[in-house]
Amino acid sequence: MFKSRLMLGTALVAGLAMPAAAQETLEMTSAFGKNLPILGTAGVDFVEKINAISEGVEFEHFDPGELVPTLEALDAVSNGSVDAAYTTSGYWQGKITAASLFAAVPFGPEAGEFLGWMLYDDGAALFQEMYDMNGYNVHVLPCGIIAPETSGWFKNEINSIADLEGLNMRFFGLGAEVMQRLGVSTSLLAGGDIFPALERGAIDATEFSMPRIDARLGFYNIAKFNYFPGWHQPATMFELLVNKDRWEALDERSQEQIRIACLANITTNYAEGEATNYAAMVDNTENNGVTIKRWSPEILDTFESTWNEVAAELAAEDEFFARVWADLQEYRDGYEIWSNNIYLPRPR
Secondary structure (H helix, E strand, O other): OHHHHHHHHHHHHHHHHOOOOOOEEEEEEEOOOOOOOOHHHHHHHHHHHHHHHOOOEEEEEEOOOOOOOHHHHHHHHHHOOOOEEEEOHHHHOOOOOOHHHHOOOOOOOOHHHHHHHHHHOOHHHHHHHHHHHOOOOEEEEEEEEEOOOOOEEEOOOOOOHHHHOOOEEEOOHHHHHHHHHOOOEEEOOOHHHHHHHHHOOOOOEEOOOOHHHHHHHOHHHOOOEEEEOOOOOOOEEEEEEEEHHHHHHOOHHHHHHHHHHHHHHHHHHHHHHHHHHHHHHHHHHHHOOOEEEEOOHHHHHHHHHHHHHHHHHHHHHOHHHHHHHHHHHHHHHHHHHHHHHHOOOOOO
């Protein structure tokens, strides 16, 4: 009895003395600063989640510009100069025609519908295929989502499409294609570059994100008219990009833990946006002099018809865009019988 206890104790001590398995550390650049609510906190939250549950891999978070600028993250992860990035594929619209279909689709799916296509239909497979066929050495995972954004901050009231003509405006993704058709000169600026551009008059208007996020960036100090609904981004998906060589070197358990952390991050990212934006809207109107405006049905109809023209032309020009667009439309056609019948009509 004593001998067996001694042997057991020796084994336990030996086990404790064994060195822990080597842990992989991945440096992750984020497209959004950690102090930016909802967008920035999502990258921080993901890192906290994966580091809490994984023994084989940990992530180290870096703000935009600390490793690479926001708009250079895809190339940096692909070539291995950065291990990973928390970002959104809409930033690659200038590189890959179909990129924004995996980020935000004008007049497209809201969060629940978008996640259904991404996680239970063909979305995720097409997402990875897009990067593979364009020569990017990355593994992609959906890792966050938010509800609709506002559709813009303007210095002057917009009462007609004619009022948009000639404006210089920061705009994101496929919605920028629509605005350009309507006479707006658009540019894609990272979040931290927008306020200085507004302040010095380089742009006349901007869209960026949700009211709470936009309030943190101070747009209301210059542009007092905040327009809704966010027709250009009914939902916005965020991605985790990992250099494919680093991804494939990870053991299967670590890979699965990263997937699980991203799924959990989708939940908290969405919930934070839903829980905290109404207070920012109240503060904007009561304390910051903001006027909340809704686009007229006529202007929304023009946005939508112009988007349909843009989508048809992009599908005609790019075979992969056409395939993804058709797949998403097929899914949405099926989803429609569910969405049209299950939800209560919202009061207007």
